[in-house]
Amino acid sequence: MTEISYLAIGPVAALTLGVVVILLVEVSLKPRTGLLGLIAGASLLAGFAISVAQWVEASDDPVIRFRGMLALDPFAAFGAVVLTVLGAVALLVAWPLIVEQGRRAAEFIALVLLALSGMILMAASAHFIMLFLALEVASISLYVLAGFNRGSAASNEASVKYFLLGSFASAVFLYGVALSYAATGTLSINGTAEFLSDNLVLEPAALLAGIGLLIVGLGFKVSAAPFHMWAPDVYQGAASGVSGFMTAGAKVAGFAALARIAVTSYAPYISDWAPAVAVIAALSVLVGTLLAIAQSDIKRMLAYSSVAHAGFILTGLVAGIDGVPYIWFYVVTYAFQVLGAFAVVAVVSGPAGTRSPLTDYAGLARRAPVLAGSLALLMFSMAGIPLTAGFLSKLYVFREAVDAGYLWLVVLGAVTSVAGLFFYLRVIVLMYMKPQSEATASGGGETLVTDPIRVALTGVAVVTLAFGIVPGPLLDVVTNALPL
Amino acid sequence: MDFNVLSILVWLPVAGAAVVVGLPRRRPELVVPVAFALSALTLGLAGFLVFQFDTADAGFQFVEKTAIWSDLGIDYHLGVDGISLFLVALTAFLFPIGIVASVNVADRRKEFMATLLLLEGALIGVFLALDLIVFFVFFEVLLVPMYFLIGLWGGERRLEAALKFFLYTALGSAFLLVGIIFLSAQANDQFGSPSFNYLELLDLDISRSAQYWLFGAFGIAFAIKVPLFPFHTWLPDAHTEAPTAGSVVLAGVLLKMGTYGFLRFNLNLFPEATVQLAGFLAALAVIGIIYGAAVAIVQPDLKRLVAYSSVSHLGFVVLGIFALTSQGISGGVIQMVNHGLTTGALFLLVGMIYERRHTRDIADYGGIQKVMPWFAGFFLFTAFASIGLPGLNGFVGEFLILLGSYSRHPALAVIAAFGVLLAAVYLLWAYERIFTGEPDKEENKALSDIGLREVGILVPIVALIVLLGVYPKPVLDRIEPAVERVLDRIEDQTGFDSPLRIGDIAVEHGEEASP
Numbered sequence: 001m002t003e004i005s006y007l008a009i010g011p012v013a014a015l016t017l018g019v020v021v022i023l024l025v026e027v028s029l030k031p032r033t034g035l036l037g038l039i040a041g042a043s044l045l046a047g048f049a050i051s052v053a054q055w056v057e058a059s060d061d062p063v064i065r066f067r068g069m070l071a072l073d074p075f076a077a078f079g080a081v082v083l084t085v086l087g088a089v090a091l092l093v094a095w096p097l098i099v100e101q102g103r104r105a106a107e108f109i110a111l112v113l114l115a116l117s118g119m120i121l122m123a124a125s126a127h128f129i130m131l132f133l134a135l136e137v138a139s140i141s142l143y144v145l146a147g148f149n150r151g152s153a154a155s156n157e158a159s160v161k162y163f164l165l166g167s168f169a170s171a172v173f174l175y176g177v178a179l180s181y182a183a184t185g186t187l188s189i190n191g192t193a194e195f196l197s198d199n200l201v202l203e204p205a206a207l208l209a210g211i212g213l214l215i216v217g218l219g220f221k222v223s224a225a226p227f228h229m230w231a232p233d234v235y236q237g238a239a240s241g242v243s244g245f246m247t248a249g250a251k252v253a254g255f256a257a258l259a260r261i262a263v264t265s266y267a268p269y270i271s272d273w274a275p276a277v278a279v280i281a282a283l284s285v286l287v288g289t290l291l292a293i294a295q296s297d298i299k300r301m302l303a304y305s306s307v308a309h310a311g312f313i314l315t316g317l318v319a320g321i322d323g324v325p326y327i328w329f330y331v332v333t334y335a336f337q338v339l340g341a342f343a344v345v346a347v348v349s350g351p352a353g354t355r356s357p358l359t360d361y362a363g364l365a366r367r368a369p370v371l372a373g374s375l376a377l378l379m380f381s382m383a384g385i386p387l388t389a390g391f392l393s394k395l396y397v398f399r400e401a402v403d404a405g406y407l408w409l410v411v412l413g414a415v416t417s418v419a420g421l422f423f424y425l426r427v428i429v430l431m432y433m434k435p436q437s438e439a440t441a442s443g444g445g446e447t448l449v450t451d452p453i454r455v456a457l458t459g460v461a462v463v464t465l466a467f468g469i470v471p472g473p474l475l476d477v478v479t480n481a482l483p484l
Numbered sequence: 485m486d487f488n489v490l491s492i493l494v495w496l497p498v499a500g501a502a503v504v505v506g507l508p509r510r511r512p513e514l515v516v517p518v519a520f521a522l523s524a525l526t527l528g529l530a531g532f533l534v535f536q537f538d539t540a541d542a543g544f545q546f547v548e549k550t551a552i553w554s555d556l557g558i559d560y561h562l563g564v565d566g567i568s569l570f571l572v573a574l575t576a577f578l579f580p581i582g583i584v585a586s587v588n589v590a591d592r593r594k595e596f597m598a599t600l601l602l603l604e605g606a607l608i609g610v611f612l613a614l615d616l617i618v619f620f621v622f623f624e625v626l627l628v629p630m631y632f633l634i635g636l637w638g639g640e641r642r643l644e645a646a647l648k649f650f651l652y653t654a655l656g657s658a659f660l661l662v663g664i665i666f667l668s669a670q671a672n673d674q675f676g677s678p679s680f681n682y683l684e685l686l687d688l689d690i691s692r693s694a695q696y697w698l699f700g701a702f703g704i705a706f707a708i709k710v711p712l713f714p715f716h717t718w719l720p721d722a723h724t725e726a727p728t729a730g731s732v733v734l735a736g737v738l739l740k741m742g743t744y745g746f747l748r749f750n751l752n753l754f755p756e757a758t759v760q761l762a763g764f765l766a767a768l769a770v771i772g773i774i775y776g777a778a779v780a781i782v783q784p785d786l787k788r789l790v791a792y793s794s795v796s797h798l799g800f801v802v803l804g805i806f807a808l809t810s811q812g813i814s815g816g817v818i819q820m821v822n823h824g825l826t827t828g829a830l831f832l833l834v835g836m837i838y839e840r841r842h843t844r845d846i847a848d849y850g851g852i853q854k855v856m857p858w859f860a861g862f863f864l865f866t867a868f869a870s871i872g873l874p875g876l877n878g879f880v881g882e883f884l885i886l887l888g889s890y891s892r893h894p895a896l897a898v899i900a901a902f903g904v905l906l907a908a909v910y911l912l913w914a915y916e917r918i919f920t921g922e923p924d925k926e927e928n929k930a931l932s933d934i935g936l937r938e939v940g941i942l943v944p945i946v947a948l949i950v951l952l953g954v955y956p957k958p959v960l961d962r963i964e965p966a967v968e969r970v971l972d973r974i975e976d977q978t979g980f981d982s983p984l985r986i987g988d989i990a991v992e993h994g995e996e997a998s999p
Contacts, residue, residue, distance in 0.1 A: 386621035407666065418655045475553065
């Protein structure tokens with residue numbers, strides 16, 4: 001139990017080492033941005049390689065290291081693999097924005113890597129205090145990233161809003177941890193499970209309140225309704241180049257943490273928390289979809305759609321451990337989709353832009369067929385049209401929820417996803433069927449697709465189509481990516 | 485079989501779409517010939533399928549099955565029986581015609597042809613799929629090319645029509661998906677492993693109350709597609725705004741996915757609910773027959789008139805299916821094919837005159853017969869086929885349907901028969917206003933009659949209309965075993981006794997009525 005495992009902290013160590021090197025190189029050498037990017041790429045690659053090694057190692061022999069702090073299990077390893085790849089794609093997407101930052105580029109890259117290391121730890125934490133620390137590392141980095149554009153009032157507002165509401169959620173989470181500790185006497189995630197399965201809690205009020213508060217705290221991080229209020233403002237206010245990363249990373253890490261504590265610590269109480277999760281899922285799906293319909297700005301629309309997707313992912317959680325593989329499938333493919341969608345936004349409305357009215361997209365198919373094609377594919381996928389990963393994701397979580405007896409939730413989800421078509425299709429209609437408006441025609445010409453974006457979009461499109469048609473390989477992996 | 489003919493039928497047009505997109509920009513003249521050749525090849529294969537089809541076998545033939553994801557019980561599983569055979573053939577038949585009819589599409593012609601080919605592949609896939617997820621995937625995916633077809637190349641109000649079409653049908657498929665998932669969960673309970681295999685799901689033991697819900701979930705999806713009254717409101721807009729080839733395909737084949745779905749899934753999977761609800765659905769069908777025809781009479785717009793006539797004709801098909809008799813269901817299947825031919829031809833004719841005059845208002849025409857005698861001839865002929873004149877195809881289907889439904893729902897059959905009368909009213913009255921008399925408007929006097937290409941499009945349809953009208957036996961021979969199987973299954977499962985099984989009455993023009 002006590003021994004140190006370099007493998008367990010390997011991905012995080014690689015990323016933090018990268019951060020240190022980037023910051024030191026920046027102050028001592030004042031290098032070109034390209035070199036910083038190379039260092040970041042190298043540390044991500046190292047992190048990726050180590051997490052693959054973790055996977056290989058942990059598949060046979062999952063363990064907990066650092067005095068019960070960190071899990072070295074397939075769940076954590078898979079989270080690290082996904083997050084390092086996601087981080088690499090996010091840096092590609094943000095690259096024009098990073099270059100624009102000049103001397104502040106190093107800070108930006110460092111913050112992205114720090115956020116990633118926090119997220120990786122969130123998926124790997126085996127202890128509630130560790131989980132809280134990881135959550136804070138990830139969140140604080142994201143607060144700063146949201147306000148990175150110091151000159152923009154919208155960006156500052158986004159940052160402050162995110163910080164205030166985020167801290168509040170962290171406090172709620174901590175209160176939940178405290179109540180859970182009060183009921184079980186342990187802060188270990190697996191220890192809680194052992195305690196609860198060995199002992200009958202006669203007066204479970206404190207425990208149930210604790211579980212509730214934990215769900216609320218993490219529900220805030222993944223922007224599930226009714227804890228989603230911050231999401232549209234923050235995603236809109238943050239620079240377009242980084243909104244995608246904030247959405248995707250927070251979703252992957254948040255759901256990893258939520259899934260781990262729900263299906264391990266509180267597995268014996270599934271009949272108590274699953275209905276609550278189902279209600280949150282239903283609310284998220286409804287609120288996200290209905291409000292997305294009303295949006296005229298694509299970043300706000302994507303933000304509300306991410307609320308709806310949080311609801312769909314939660315639909316998989318009501319099935320407990322059986323749903324975990326499909327939560328992974330959903331959240332991973334969705335993370336890449338949302339990253340790709342924001343990448344297109346970053347090109348169309350400028351990487352540092354905060355506003356991106358839907359009318360900018362009129363006639364995009366003629367101006368930039370690559371962008372329009374990618375965005376159309378992503379919209380179809382998010383809408384859940386077959387042959388895309390988005391369809392299979394929904395199919396899998398729905399199936400699990402039906403098996404778990406939540407037919408009403410599935411009916412609601414299926415019907416709401418039809419309403420969702422309305423706003424996804426609207427983007428496609430604008431791009432393909434409407435002529436370019438006068439305003440954008442005159443200001444046009446900036447829809448130049450740079451190579452990093454092209455690579456990122458190609459990758460995202462391949463993921464979306466490949467896993468939509470041949471889901472087998474990914475399913476094989478996620479069915480094994482279970483927590484200890 | 486030495487080669488997977490069904491897979492080729494599905495994927496040849498899809499691959500063809502990629503080929504068409506890949507044609508060099510500098511050679512725009514290649515687009516139509518290549519697209520036509522590919523769809524003609526598909527038609528050839530479909531013809532091969534019809535002739536190779538074993539009339540003695542009531543089950544699925546040419547079956548292909550490969551596990552895609554065995555944990556979830558999803559297979560790539562295709563097969564054809566007498567019910568789907570002619571729908572596949574009809575699809576393959578209408579697409580080359582639609583392509584030739586669209587040579588005048590100037591805007592993004594390459595994309596247009598590719599979209600049509602994609603649609604063809606997906607449609608054939610719908611009729612051949614024996615795995616519910618594969619079925620659903622084709623069912624849902626084909627909305628995308630159809631949506632673009634209406635939205636990009638449609639009439640003035642195309643965006644509204646395209647969105648309405650997409651949302652309506654997607655709403656239906658949401659319920660369908662839930663129903664499919666629920667069935668697979670039932671399979672998990674009863675067989676120990678989840679399954680989406682249609683043939684396995686037939687063995688499920690579904691409680692009566694669950695059957696009602698599932699019948700509803702599947703039924704809403706199909707009723708919207710058909711469209712069955714009162715779910716028909718998307719249809720007039722979509723049909724009217726779609727480009728000619730789009731309308732032909734929409735009316736000719738897409739609507740049949742609904743009636744096919746009822747016949748394939750609702751009747752077989754939920755027999756108890758079917759027997760209980762058949763009267764209700766037959767009543768809705770009859771309302772649709774009368775309502776569609778009545779609304780068609782008062783349409784000032786020729787294309788809308790034809791669109792509403794589809795509501796009426798598809799009502800006949802549904803009435804036949806839910807008569808739950810041999811004649812009714814066989815008539816329903818053959819009427820699906822007939823409607824595809826006649827309504828397809830009517831939309832082609834409307835498209836031809838619209839290309840010349842750029843108006844669909846009946847009031848803008850008059851006395852066209854004098855300037856376009858060939859066109860008038862084809863229109864009148866098709867109208868007669870649509871009305872159900874004996875000797876033409878429409879008669880065979882409607883006669884069988886009315887015969888089959890009379891024995892179960894005499895009152896409904898009598899009312900439905902008035903639908904035939906109303907069809908004569910709206911079509912012949914439209915003919916009178918458009919074609920007869922003297923051409924009194926200047927614009928109409930200069931109209932040119934249809935050319936060789938247009939005659940070439942219409943002649944194959946006309947030939948089939950006559951052939952099916954005079955000698956439907958080869959078609960009925962292939963349909964009937966499959967229909968008998970459906971009825972056997974319903975009788976087995978429910979103790980329902982279908983009156984007048986084939987053999988009690990000779991309907992094959994007096995020939996060899998089997999004992």
